[in-house]
Amino acid sequence: MDASSSCPQWKYDVFLSFRGEDTHNSFAAHLYDALCRRGINTFIDDSKLRRGQVISPALAAAIKNSMFSIVVLSKKYASLGWFLEELVKILESKTGMEERVLPIFYNVDPSDIRKQKGEFGKAFNRLVKNLKGEKMERVKIWRKALTQVANIAGKDSRNSAMEVLGVLKKQTVTEEVEGIFLNLSNLREIDCTYGGFARMKNLRLLKVYTSQSCRGSECTLEKEECKVHFSQNFKFHYDDLRYLFWHGYSMKSLPCEFNPENLVELNMPYNHIKQLWKGEKDLKKLKFMELSHSKFLEKTPDLSRATNLEQLVLEGCTNLHVVDPNLADLKKLIFLSLKDCINLRDLPIRIELESLQILILSGCSKLRKFPEIRGYMKHLSELFLDGTAIEELPLSIEYATGLVLLDLRNCTELKGLQELPQLKVLKLINCRRLQALPKLPSTIELINAHNCLSLGEISNQRHQHGLVTNCFELKDYQRTIKYIFQTVVANVKFRSRLKYPQDDSRHLVFRTLIPRSGIPEWFSHQKEGVVVCVETSPNWNNSNFLGFAVCAVLGLKDVLHYLSCSIEENRRTGGYSLGQMFDFIPLNFEDGLIKSDHIWLAYGPVSSCKNWNHVSCLKISFRMYGDQKIIHRCGVRSVYTEDMSGNNATMIQDISAP
Secondary structure (H helix, E strand, O other): OEEEEOOOOOOEEEEEEOOOOOOOOHHHHHHHHHHHHOOOOEEEOOHHHOEOOEOOHHHHHHHHOEEEEEEEEOOOHHHOHHHHHHHHHHHHHOOOOHHHEEEEEOOOOHHHHHHOOHHHHHHHHHHHHOOOHHHHHHHHHHHHHHHHHHHHHHHHHHHHHHHHHHHHHHOOOOOOEEEEEEEOOOOOEEEEOHHHHHOOOOOOEEEEEOOOOEEOOEEHHHHOOOEEEEOOOOOOOOOOOOEEEEOOOOOOOOOOOOOOOOOOEEEOOOOOOOOOOOOOOOOOOOOEEEOOOOOOOOEOOOOOOOOOOOEEEOOOOOOOOEOOHHHHHOOOOOEEEOOOOOOOOOOOOEEOOOOOOEEEOOOOOOOOOOOEEOOOOOOOOEEEOOOOOOOOOOHHHHHOOOOOEEEOOOOOOOOOOOOOOOOOEEEOOOOOOOOEOOOOOOOOOEEEOOOOOOOOEOOOOOOOEEEOOOOOOOOOHHHHHHHHHHHHHHHHHHHHOOOOOOOOEOOOOEEEEEOOOOOOOOOOEEEEOOEEEEEOOOOOOOOOEEEEEEEEEEOOOOOEEEEEEEEEEOOOOOOOEEEEEEEEEEOOOOOOOOOOOEEEEEEEEOOOOHHHOOOOEEEEEEEEOOOHHHEEEEEEEEEEHHHHOOOOHHHOOOOOOO
16 A cells, blocks of 8 residues: 655564554454564553543653554544544654554444544544533644544545655665555556565565455455556565565466575465476565465475474465475464365375474365374464364374364265373364264364264264264164253363353253154153243252253254254243253254254253242243254253262163154
8 A cells, every 4th residue: 555665773563553542452462472473673652651631751762762653543432632642752753754553443434533523423422522721722723634644544545555656666766665565456467576575675675465355265456456566677675675465476386586584474376376486485484375276386395494483374385396395393383274275185104393382184085195294293272173084083183182173074985083081172073974972071072974884883972962863873872861951960070150140041951863753751840832831849959959951852954053942931821931051053064964863962050049939839941042843852851960970870771763
């Protein structure tokens, strides 16, 4: 959007101004983090420096000594005079250099700021209404500042791109230029000459982008592509370049003299690159690299000297088939994604990525083997292998001691799994050749094995939430349910009794969905339809009462279901609510349609409540939003401490076959 020059005296690259309460702090925090990760020295406005409507000398100095100011304008930005005074000071410090003020309009329209209308105007008018005396004199200055900052965006969108084109064509730049931001959205073609870039020896920030959004694998830039023409003698040599973002870069590689020794971030999505560069490059400062949707890229660049690389994103590189073996030894790599690299067949034989936290190989449909793990990868917490051709995981996967999420959806060749000590979430949808699950740790919370057509054995898994829809080969799962149910309730009974005293929406600490058409006999109260009533004993709400187990037979369809279960006092005039349980049942699983009735079984703990002692009859109502006919039968059981005994035969009854 703008070409900018600078003096060598700046203390900060960016001064960041925002109203934390209105931008939920998280936006500003993410922005600040992103700037810092790119090596941009950023001063963030500390609320401790805010006193009344007077800008402190320290803050004024920070504004003055910042090369750029980013102002996050939100709906309630003008509700306090302090923020408006800060804006005035920012604009005063950049008089004649308005291109160095970068406004971000956070859920607010620039015209509302310019004219002080809408929600923004209401906040401003409330402030003005409460002003008295000399403070009223500031209103005119504030209005002028708001109009000025709102007009910056309008001026940029009309003229700044043309300014940059003039720089590139006429070669009128000086060595003082440190940053260029060029929006290609409304341009048809531009020419990039050697002379246009050659004199910008101090260039540190270069962003060539489109404001139009990209969704999934489709990008509007590909449909209305701006043609960028490079001269034959084009060179790209900047020793101080720290940030390079170029959307749709049209050359087959970066120029051979490209020097990334100070580069912190390289981000070039949707490019035409076949090979990024030849040989080794000094990448010691590089922390982030993204080449997503590089459809001509055949192999990853040499990363042997990228010793500080933290994130590598190569999603949608559909022609990629060679991965640099040095990738296996990047000690500081935290995030790696090769999602949808559909021609990638092999990874390095062994990996030793000791800092890696997230590894995404989703959609690598020709990848058959996962690398051996050398050493411990204790920080790896999420591993996505969905849609790969992997048949099994290596025994060394046990060295991923911190793994909590393993996604193996649509791994149609998967035959077996190894034990994982800390796993919490296991996704196995459409693993049709998988016949058995290994013993899983006590930490497991969710197993989703929908449409695992060959799955016959689950053993005594202690999962809290399990979906095994369309798993018709399961053997003796009713005993497994009993074991899981007892284990989960026993683990929560001591910590649950005082957990939800004021919350009438019961938390589901256990739920499962399995292919059966009958409710277990240990559900002492059951009935056809969606309602079952229970006469309670005089002392039913005693100290041994843990909660309610509920069950329903469902004739599911291939849609998203929202199921609720209400428990209340059964009275003609309306009764006291003992709570509700809710569950989403996502069953729109690609080609795995639901083929028969299933039972939904859940448990919700409750705390003792004296208001329940008078309740003599309970009414339990089930509701499936959208189609009540899905529910065929329902049941309920009050769960007590004695039900958790291993010798309690009433909870070991078989579930009738479908």
